[in-house]
Amino acid sequence: MRSALAILGETGRTDFTVLEVVERSKTSLRSFYQHFSTKDELLLALVDRIMSESTLRWRAETDEVPAPEALRLLIDKISAPAASTTQDSINRGLTFYNDHLAETMPRDYARVLSPVNVLIKDIIERGKSEGTFDPRLDVDPTATLIMQSALGAMRLRVLGAELNDAPLEGRHIYEFCLRALAP
Template sequence: MANERAAETATWREMAVARSLDPARARAEERVQRFLDAAMALMQASPDREFTVQEVVERSGQSLRSFYQYFAGKHELLLAMFEESVRSAAEQVVARVEGTEDPLERLHLFTSEYYRICRPSGGGKGTANAASVMADFAQQLLTKHPDEAAKAFAPLVSAYEDMLDDAAAAGSIRPGLDHRRITGVVLQAVMFNTFADTISASSVRPAEPAAEGLWELLLDGLGVGPRT
């Protein structure tokens, strides 16, 4: 039972390393990271964010046999890449709010920083960050593989939900809200809003006004006052 629970919570990267029969875990970690780095570099360099397993193998300087020792196929590699990008984004937004005491302002900073992370860099080929590179896969995951998406987003969901809990305890947001559901709505709103910016070509504009506009909508809604 304990092994089953561990398997349910392990990330795709951890499972990739665990598949290795090599007792030197550090070497297995290094090999997996080389595949992840190669795939990310290929996605950053490709206008359509596409790559083949063979291209990843060649760029990583490893063998096809080694690739399939760690990953069952391209989908698992993409999952591992996505989890890495989410983990990195979670660390970045948590660092952004560190030192801010006001619970509502922490939510504000978290939301605006995640918005900035998700936006395409606009700097041309090879300059996009991991979160924006993985945006298309994120949308595919959310719509076609919701269970995998929930697992991948766990670090961000946990951090934002904790901040909502703190804000509710301080009386900064309405009581009785479903914090888990709100967290999902906010994270999806940020991601899909940045995607909409890309479609409308407004992603070339500074991120701050767009992020502030979304935050104001999330905070105040559309109403002009309490309903009677």
Template sequence: MDAAPTEPAQPVWRQRAVERSTRAAKLRAEQRIERFLNAAQELMTEKGTTDFTVQEVVERSKQSLRSFYQHFDGKQELLLALFEDALSRSAAEIRKVTAAEKKPLERLRSAVELLYKQSQPRPNQQSPLFTDFARQLLATHPDQVADAHVPLLDLFTELVEQAVESGDAHAAKPRRAASLVMQTAMLTAQTPGVPTGSHATPVTVDEVWEFCRGGITGGS
């Protein structure tokens, strides 16, 4: 039985041309996506809400509606992209800041303090880390929310593991401990636990850290 004929190999110049074309197309797509994200972020900041339309995003970005739907299924996917992007940026900033600390426990403390500050509501500014959409997404798309938190969770897991390896902390399950530390910092920043009209003072970032530190060191 005769062997099936093999396809002739493409000339090297053709392979290079295709690769160059693909890289250029990818770069243009990334630039268009970034313009849509920037436009949506500007609208969120101005309005203090996610109550904007796809058409407003398209007009603000100076791109076409057709181009928008080439990259996003709709507004919800755009907001999810913003949410994921915000968490990735948060992780990158925290990683950069904590790298300056020499001791593992101090690195973790810096991470908790910065995440707390990043998560605090800001007057007249809509934070993509915690929008009404993000809270709704947690109820409707928990898997996507969990995936979006992976860069932060990976970083906090590394920091907890480093503290455990140095003997400064104890955690049988470092990733779970990291998740609890993250949630404590983020959620406490959003809901400081002071009822309306109360004279009690809000929970401070120092109190949040002491609580987290006690959980992974046994209070020592």
């Protein structure tokens, strides 16, 4: 996975071959296929690791603050621009590839996004308990809509497809979501 990530960081593309990954990692094809049956499985595992590790960090940063602040922090983290050209290349490559994974491996891709969705559900539940979010909210679809809004806005920015000639920022998403959650 480190080799695939390095290639992504250098090129911003996922059209590399399994052979390129094997050569970069100084392993064998047999070793690769003992862990992954396809390049798609490798990239899914990479996205899974990135999302799992990110969600753990985000949870640690949001657990001890009131729900509205936790939601703002989370949306800011999800929608933050890349901190380096390498990270920008990785984001760009994986953003393009996410559509392919969602299409070819929908259940696996949904599982990969699940930790973020659960974190958003937890924040909404906390907000309902605190009285800062509408107690009548249906948490599951609301969390999914918030997650999709944040990821969709990030996708537009990464791909350079702003609809209004200006990228959506975390504050735009947060303000939109907060209005939907208000009592």
